[in-house]
Amino acid sequence: MLVVIAIIGVLVGLLLPAVQAAREAARRMSCSNNFKQIGLAIHNYHSAYRKMPKHGTGPISERAIGANWPKETELQHERLSAQVALLPFVEQQALWEQVSNPLIVTSGGTTETYPAFGAIPWNVVAQTNIYTTDWTPCFTDVNTFRCPSDPGYGLPLAGRSNYGVCYGDAIDYMHLGPYTSWARNTRADAEYKAAARGCFGLYTQTAFRDILDGLSNTICMGENNSDLGDEHITTSPRRNANVANKPNNCNGQIEVTRPQFWRTSPHKNNFAETKRGACWAGATMGWTMCNTILPPNREVCTVGHNTAGGGTYTVSSRHQGGAHVLMADGAVRFITDSIEAGNDDLGTVKYGGTGVRAPGSASPYGLWGALGTRAAKEVIDEEF
Template sequence: MNFRISRSERGGFTLVELLVVIAIIGVLVGLLLPAVQAAREAARRMSCSNNFKQIGLGIHNYHSAFSQLPTHGTGTTNYGIGYDEAVGASNRYADRTNHNNSRLSMLVGILPFVEQQGLWEVISNPYNDGTNQFRPMGPTPENIRYEPWSTELPAYRCPSDPGSGLPALGRTNYAACVGDSSWGTSMWRHSDFSTPQTCLQQTQASLRGLFVNFQKKQFRDCLDGLSNTIAMGEICTYLGDQDSRASISSDDLGGNSGTLETMRDAPLSCRGSLDPERPRYWGTDGTAESPDGGRGYRWADASALYTSCMTILPPNSELCSGTNPSALTVVGSMSSYHQGGCHVLMGDGAVKFVTDSINAGNSSNGQVWLEGTGVQAPGSESPYGLWGSLGTRASKEVISEEF
């Protein structure tokens, strides 16, 4: 018996076959998408590392040219160029238009050494915005009318960080490491920093990193070895989402009296303001500060919130501060939008990825300072394990662990 199949019966898919094909394609896309995203993040992470290497090379070239590290906290004052003791600690963070109050970060100084000679020429010469005539080296870094401070530089940005635009001026993801203590990073409106002499005494005891605010440092000051000392760390900028790593809680020091002494002796003071269901974010009682109190919001500003980092709390820990974080001391660790850790730039120019699980000692320990005792005594080993030891330049710790 012969069967004849019509032309219409020989062509096309049935509905069931079509649905099966669509389902298979959907499964394949679902399997491939994470791999594609992972590959893209790997590329962004590599680009971030390369940016850091270029900054490290710029620091070394700067040191070769001037026999010192770029100063973190420098610029112009009413008294001329450079840091001047006559300014006084109480006026260090005042806003000015006719000078920058020596508030410029080390990222400004290395501009000619990271292929930003054009921008450096603008900054180092008088600048007219059509209304104001700014002197060379510009005003203090919060001034939005001074275009160089609001210029965002790709060399200072990590591609994994999606932050952009106001209220930030020019964002940065790379910050100077000032060591394993935050006591004295601001030198602002505190009885212990009331005169230049007390400022110097306090900072010599507590600021033990490769960079020290307002002070000139050299590679030879790094007695622990450049390969054992963190020069800079990666930070994530604030995206307006109450991320505790990149914003300050409006619940002053987690409700712990709001004094700088509290933060010095108890670095975990702000942890009570975290959302217990989302530990990386502030809770309803600790809503993030705004509008401009965001991490990394001003690349030109040496204030601790914007371009400084410490090895006190482990990587990707919360920021902790009292009121007015743009001027006051913060306990600010390193952080990133990479999975599981962040990049650090070592003193010898090497870039390494540090995981969140690095040995960070006991985070409840108080910080080292001039009148501290026990683990807080000047000259003692870092209270914060391997992580703290990597942040100090001359505490004579032996770094024998891999990280």
């Protein structure tokens, strides 16, 4: 009897890793299928409107024209992500109807009426404003926007997202779009265009015709982890004001004995709503954007005190060894952590930059950076 029990124990010990591996393989395939559905949605959207969905969209009041972003709560002023526009194309018509029409919500005996396209998403996630704490769409999980391998669920975040649009291989104006300090009357088009080299920008729209490097050679979206509250380097941003000039400037804050976690405490302004993947409906950088500067699963480092500033928002995942990306042609690729990524000690391309940082230059971040740019004329001559 003891021998039989011992043999069974050994067999279970041998089989358990195989079972876990099989389950993760199934989750990884499901994640890839989700991304394929998003890719198909983007192509269907483009077929309908001749543009890709706008990241940083929604109504804006006349009071905001010619002035800084207004503070009133009745409109969210172009704070919605591109994923909102994709809802009708990923079989979420009911949720789209909630977003695009006035919505009446009753909670705790209080009834609120929200305007079409709702409230400011980060106010909803932060639960800091009575008017914006119960806007239902922000707290709705959309399975198509979630990776099954990511265990994150519920508060302190809202409707989590594991996929974000690709800004390219730069940092400048990632959080401003073609404006200066959110001032609607102060344009910064040249500065923005020099840096926004990816499939998506902010507050602007691109089309397939703008992707001169080829749809199959350009990353459209990337996968990212959602925060678990454990100060993981891929989900809880740290700050270094010089990160645009030296993208690896935050790695000195990583715990040596636990290289996937920070040794430093978050900045005092690093609230829950700044965490990675917090809400699919919001256009902020940490939630639904990525860039191709540091390789997959490297640290998240911001210029500002929180995710309101640009930074190194690389792709990440709970899969082993890499993360998925969605190419502009709709193909889904798994990019390994060891992809050739150039020199992470070099600054990003910017307006007025020289040498490898000059506008229009090939990406300084090797194959990884080249995949993020849409029209830098790099030649992709190797498998990835």
